[in-house]
Amino acid sequence: MQKPESPDFEELAVRLGGCAARIFAEFGLGGPRATVAGVGLSIEDFVWRVLAEYAEGKLEYEDSRGKLFSLLATVLRNDIIDALRKAAHAREEGQTQVSRAGDSETGSSRLGEFPSSAAEIYISLEEDQYRERVRAAFADEPELGEVVKAVLDLDLSKPQEIAEALGISTLEYQNRKKRLRRRLVEYNLAKGNRKGARNEETPL
């Protein structure tokens, strides 16, 4: 019987944190105080949930299922996307109720159905908007923009295919992916900070 992989929780926590920062950025969330609107969960909350579930044995892991980190990172990604989806549904339902209430006898809207804070940004889970966000993040980066075009316009996903389409080595493609990850997170931090500054300037 194979000996189970021995976890290093410090490494797991930091790597899951890095992954969460990347996933948040992919969906346009940036800044140290970024949370999924509606559910109010931050990078730390998502990492905590996955780590705690694993440590307490609620998330079972066997070596046959692949690397532990990959498994936990998949759970993390699914959790974040589920939370974004739930928030989007809750918002849609809230808006429907607001419009119904608006048609009622009093004609007044139910303010309680609006997001709790004007600073909350609801993320659309439409593919078009995902593409738009990615294109905007790399608009000023020609080399990285080439990868974006290969994936979004040519619909390529295999490393070999992408590297061939770009006429670069797979090692160079790996290097560009690393730069893409970093640039995406930086771009969203700057965007998050700008939004934060605007919200502070605008009285509610």
Add this chain to the structure above:
Amino acid sequence: MKKRRSEKQSERFDQLSLGLFGEPAEIGFAEAEELLRCAGTDPDQLKARLYERLYDEAQLYRRARKPLPALVKRALDDLRPLTAPPRTEKDLARQAKRLVERVLEQVNRLPSLVEGKPSLVFAEAYRQKRELSARDKKLLDRVTDDLRRRIEDHKKDS
């Protein structure tokens, strides 16, 4: 129907994400620290807060007189903040190693040290130390690899 649509949507996001940003496993420890900093989160603070939450969770087990799961105990040991007073020699060694890592990280950020200089050679004398466990050696190897990679990256960028 709705569920199938959301599953399809998730698969599509995964496919795009994979092509653009790669597998999650491609993010190593050093890069993850960098991404967290880029996102405005201090990795040490994140670990400290996770430790606090884990500590509170452990208290619930103690109060309920339930045995603490082995992995929770392990997580508490691994995430124990470096600023906490060391309880054992192992703690002391871990804190010392982390301090060395930080010094190395800071050195690595000084571009003047590597600009135009010949390749740095890592002595890796720690490999001969018998008192270091396999895990300790792995940790030091990771620091060395990270340092080497950053120097290479920096050379490419400049």
